[in-house]
Amino acid sequence: MHVDIEKIDTLSKALRFQTQKYGDKIFMCHKDLGIWNPYTWNEVYANTELVHLGLISLGLQRGDLVGIIGDNDPRWFWAEYAVQAAGSIVAGMYVDYHYAEVKYVLSFSKAKFAFAKDQEMVDKIVQVKDSLPDLQKVFYWEEKGLWFYDYPWLMSYRELQELGKEYKKTHPNLFEENIDKTKPNDPAVIMLSSGTTRMTGDGVPRSQMAVMSHRAIMLNLAGIMKYDPWYDTDRWVSFGPPAWGEQYFGITAPLMAGTEICFPEEPETILHDIREISPQKLIYSAQLWEMMASEIQSRIGDANRINRFLFNKFISLAQDVVEMKRKGKKVPFWLKWLDELGNVVSLRPMRDNMGLKHIRNAYNSGALLGPDTIRYFHALRVPIKQLYGTTEIGLHCVHPDEEIDYETVGRVINPDCMKISSEGEILVKGPMVASFYLNDVEAWKKNFDEEGWYHTGDSGFINDRGHLIFYDRMKDMVTVPSGRKFSPQYVEARLKFSPYIKGCIIIGGGKKEFVSAIVTIDYENVGNWAETKHIGYTTYVDLSQKPQVYELIKKDIQRVNENLFDEIKIKRFVNLHKEFDADDAELTRSGKLRRKFMEERYADLIKSIYSDERSYEVVASVKYKDGRTGSIKTQVKIERIG
Amino acid sequence: MNEKAKTVLKIHDISLSFGALQVLVDVSLELREREILAIIGPNGAGKTSLLNCISGFYKPQKGKIFFDDREISNMQPYKRAAIGIGRTFQNVEIYSGLTALDNLMIGRHPIMENGLVSGALWFGRGRRIEIEHRKQVENIIDLLELEPIRESPGAFLTYGQRKKVDLGRALAMKPKMLILDEPMAGMNLDEKEDIVRYVLDFHQLWGIPVILVEHDMSVVMDIADRVVVIDFGIKIAEGTPAEVKSNQKVIKAYLGAAIQKN
Numbered sequence: 027m028h029v030d031i032e033k034i035d036t037l038s039k040a041l042r043f044q045t046q047k048y049g050d051k052i053f054m055c056h057k058d059l060g061i062w063n064p065y066t067w068n069e070v071y072a073n074t075e076l077v078h079l080g081l082i083s084l085g086l087q088r089g090d091l092v093g094i095i096g097d098n099d100p101r102w103f104w105a106e107y108a109v110q111a112a113g114s115i116v117a118g119m120y121v122d123y124h125y126a127e128v129k130y131v132l133s134f135s136k137a138k139f140a141f142a143k144d145q146e147m148v149d150k151i152v153q154v155k156d157s158l159p160d161l162q163k164v165f166y167w168e169e170k171g172l173w174f175y176d177y178p179w180l181m182s183y184r185e186l187q188e189l190g191k192e193y194k195k196t197h198p199n200l201f202e203e204n205i206d207k208t209k210p211n212d213p214a215v216i217m218l219s220s221g222t223t224r225m226t227g228d229g230v231p232r233s234q235m236a237v238m239s240h241r242a243i244m245l246n247l248a249g250i251m252k253y254d255p256w257y258d259t260d261r262w263v264s265f266g267p268p269a270w271g272e273q274y275f276g277i278t279a280p281l282m283a284g285t286e287i288c289f290p291e292e293p294e295t296i297l298h299d300i301r302e303i304s305p306q307k308l309i310y311s312a313q314l315w316e317m318m319a320s321e322i323q324s325r326i327g328d329a330n331r332i333n334r335f336l337f338n339k340f341i342s343l344a345q346d347v348v349e350m351k352r353k354g355k356k357v358p359f360w361l362k363w364l365d366e367l368g369n370v371v372s373l374r375p376m377r378d379n380m381g382l383k384h385i386r387n388a389y390n391s392g393a394l395l396g397p398d399t400i401r402y403f404h405a406l407r408v409p410i411k412q413l414y415g416t417t418e419i420g421l422h423c424v425h426p427d428e429e430i431d432y433e434t435v436g437r438v439i440n441p442d443c444m445k446i447s448s449e450g451e452i453l454v455k456g457p458m459v460a461s462f463y464l465n466d467v468e469a470w471k472k473n474f475d476e477e478g479w480y481h482t483g484d485s486g487f488i489n490d491r492g493h494l495i496f497y498d499r500m501k502d503m504v505t506v507p508s509g510r511k512f513s514p515q516y517v518e519a520r521l522k523f524s525p526y527i528k529g530c531i532i533i534g535g536g537k538k539e540f541v542s543a544i545v546t547i548d549y550e551n552v553g554n555w556a557e558t559k560h561i562g563y564t565t566y567v568d569l570s571q572k573p574q575v576y577e578l579i580k581k582d583i584q585r586v587n588e589n590l591f592d593e594i595k596i597k598r599f600v601n602l603h604k605e606f607d608a609d610d611a612e613l614t615r616s617g618k619l620r621r622k623f624m625e626e627r628y629a630d631l632i633k634s635i636y637s638d639e640r641s642y643e644v645v646a647s648v649k650y651k652d653g654r655t656g657s658i659k660t661q662v663k664i665e666r667i668g
Numbered sequence: 669m670n671e672k673a674k675t676v677l678k679i680h681d682i683s684l685s686f687g688a689l690q691v692l693v694d695v696s697l698e699l700r701e702r703e704i705l706a707i708i709g710p711n712g713a714g715k716t717s718l719l720n721c722i723s724g725f726y727k728p729q730k731g732k733i734f735f736d737d738r739e740i741s742n743m744q745p746y747k748r749a750a751i752g753i754g755r756t757f758q759n760v761e762i763y764s765g766l767t768a769l770d771n772l773m774i775g776r777h778p779i780m781e782n783g784l785v786s787g788a789l790w791f792g793r794g795r796r797i798e799i800e801h802r803k804q805v806e807n808i809i810d811l812l813e814l815e816p817i818r819e820s821p822g823a824f825l826t827y828g829q830r831k832k833v834d835l836g837r838a839l840a841m842k843p844k845m846l847i848l849d850e851p852m853a854g855m856n857l858d859e860k861e862d863i864v865r866y867v868l869d870f871h872q873l874w875g876i877p878v879i880l881v882e883h884d885m886s887v888v889m890d891i892a893d894r895v896v897v898i899d900f901g902i903k904i905a906e907g908t909p910a911e912v913k914s915n916q917k918v919i920k921a922y923l924g925a926a927i928q929k930n
Binding site: 059060061171291292295298 | 802803806807809810811813815816818819865868869872873
């Protein structure tokens with residue numbers, strides 16, 4: 027099943043080992059031009075070898091850095107395996123990075139080579155190439171639009187592989203030899219940490235780059251697989267950004283378990299392609315799960331009356347059953363029977379429709395998912411497991427299948443490696459933790475105390491079952507005047523379960539006498555709702571400020587308020603005139619709120635919320651994807667509740 | 669563009685009138701190989717009429733049209749399509765009951781070699797031919813990034829998507845030249861930028877010469893090799909974008925100064 031990481035101790039060796047074991051079994055599947063193209067283990071190995079030799083012939087050496095930017099694609103993965111086999115390091119980037127962020131990553135890491143998917147990504151590098159003296163070559167794999175680009179440093183993936191083919195003639199065994207030379211403690215990947223407020227001169231976040239070794243990554247996954255096995259009969263959908271959790275689950279876990287990886291045609295076709303794949307394993311970000319829940323609810327809203335009635339009845343019944351089981355209550359046999367009937371009649375068809383028919387384990391990464399959303403999916407028989415991990419420490423918890431609990435983030439895999447400090451901070455140590463921050467070892471050392479514990483800056487609690495409960499970032503925990511502590515993220519996650527609320531930030535604590543919320547509406551769902559109610563609107567700004575929309579959002583907030591302590595009930599809220607956007611640095615690229623930044627950015631708005639004003643004029647600066655800036659001016663209403 | 673490049677389409681002194689209304693007066697122009705030729709002019713200047721003369725929907729009373737060194741002045745529109753004159757329409761005309769994919773497959777119809785029977789039975793040669801055509805169509809889907817809407821019926825598509833399908837269908841018939849009638853009308857900035865990129869892409873990839881009618885001057889000035897300006901049915905200027913921009917007649921036509929004087 028899984029490779030023994032004591033014997034097969036690097037990722038490159040795992041690739042070779044599994045290739046010898048599986049040979050002509052399919053390893054990767056990629057939809058292109060409407061057809062699923064399979065690649066066997068042998069083919070992946072051969073392709074990786076050519077990329078590897080091509081890079082070596084161009085001068086790649088141990089310890090060099092190679093940047094990659096693009097959507098998930100087999101060629102990204104081959105490039106990564108090829109680079110790691112040379113003892114070099116991969117720095118993955120998010121596709122929606124704008125050029126200043128690309129420049130920061132490539133220049134700070136002194137990358138020697140870079141892979142870029144297509145014209146759009148290459149253009150980002152073209153913009154900043156002059157300030158990247160270390161960058162020698164850039165390889166692209168989608169040639170569309172690049173036929174007449176005439177830069178000496180630009181080369182197609184195919185040409186690179188041709189170079190590799192030539193080089194192989196004189197160095198037939200070099201790839202094998204280099205694999206033998208890889209060592210467990212070689213740095214393998216750079217993970218970009220997102221929780222930073224420092225900016226570069228170009229106005230982009232200066233993320234720290236945590237270096238993970240082969241061994242750290244493999245140990246992390248071996249820990250996960252101990253409780254949550256992966257099989258070589260499983261299919262995995264590669265969809266999350268490879269610069270994030272996909273680094274572990276998509277690129278590495280299949281190497282260790284022999285799992286098949288499926289790549290959808292385009293990010294936009296995922297909901298269609300996932301039906302054709304019908305995977306056993308899946309990771310979505312919290313944002314995507316919330317989107318999917320909204321999608322299911324809006325599809326049911328459009329269904330005929332009978333289907334809608336049945337689905338709504340059965341899903342709420344199933345949620346009750348899930349809740350009973352979680353609390354350890356006995357479920358009466360007639361309820362079990364009805365629940366099973368509901369599964370057959372309504373829930374299974376829906377699951378099939380969403381491509382989740384064969385799901386055994388689904389993960390949530392990034393931000394925490396609200397308990398309502400998780401219960402909803404559990405009721406649908408999609409057992410979502412919350413994951414807890416940070417850039418620097420990897421993954422330390424997972425739910426065994428029989429212990430899934432949506433209030434926790436899973437069982438602590440190695441109790442010796444994690445503890446809670448007296449202040450309630452989560453501390454970790456051990457070989458799964460990253461090696462250092464690239465080019466900033468001083469900052470890295472500051473994360474540790476004298477006993478060698480890494481301070482995560484997260485607040486949490488380990489319960490009597492040995493499960494970790496994650497509250498929030500320590501610095502984000504808020505104390506209201508009455509002395510009660512609470513986590514804004516927790517309230518936000520509950521609010522975002524509403525199909526009409528796409529994002530929100532909870533304000534409160536300190537001297538503020540009550541809690542309030544800044545909400546961004548879900549344009550599509552609220553738009554559809556407005557259409558059915560015959561409410562005319564022109565743009566997002568217009569729709570968000572409609573009195574009826576305020577009423578709609580108010581109802582959702584009141585529903586959430588019912589379950590909150592009085593001191594932290596939301597008393598006022600505004601519908602923001604725009605969505606939160608990573609291009610405005612309001613969110614991290616993995617979709618988390620950059621809270622401190624937002625509170626500064628909206629300081630005046632927040633001041634108005636806590637004054638007697640009933641509306642507020644915003645002049646917001648907007649940064650477009652191409653780097654230009656502009657501004658919008660509009661009135662935002664401040665609504666009061668109860 | 670190279671002056672010596674071969675001429676693909678040659679229009680010689682055509683005039684068109686509907687009753688007493690003179691729409692085109694002695695218009696001549698040439699489209700050369702690997703060239704993007706823009707036709708601009710104020711509303712009602714006769715641009716679309718000129719295109720309709722080329723694709724054969726209107727028959728000019730006077731003048732001749734040559735395509736690939738052969739006179740086509742009297743040829744039927746469907747034959748002109750078969751010899752390689754492709755076009756898109758100002759008002760999108762795609763089949764709303766068919767998926768985007770099928771709309772594109774229909775574009776291949778003029779060049780499918782199989783007959784009714786082998787096409788219907790779908791085995792042997794008929795099947796091979798269809799698979800080959802589907803491959804070509806998939807290349808176009810890839811080029812125009814239509815993957816997300818491949819299986820969506822035309823009626824469910826947004827305006828911008830329908831325009832893309834329309835363009836895809838014109839490309840599917842493997843044209844030797846392509847007429848684009850306001851491909852960017854009614855689109856937002858993002859969609860416009862996309863279309864410009866597609867036009868440049870297929871133009872670079874397949875070298876198809878293009879006649880482009882477009883109102884967005886920034887687009888025209890950006891991508892056209894040559895520009896022809898028409899006003900009240902008369903060609904008033906021709907040249908590179910820079911030449912046309914500084915031409916006094918053109919400035920007058922657009923700012924309306926000429927009308928005030930008369």
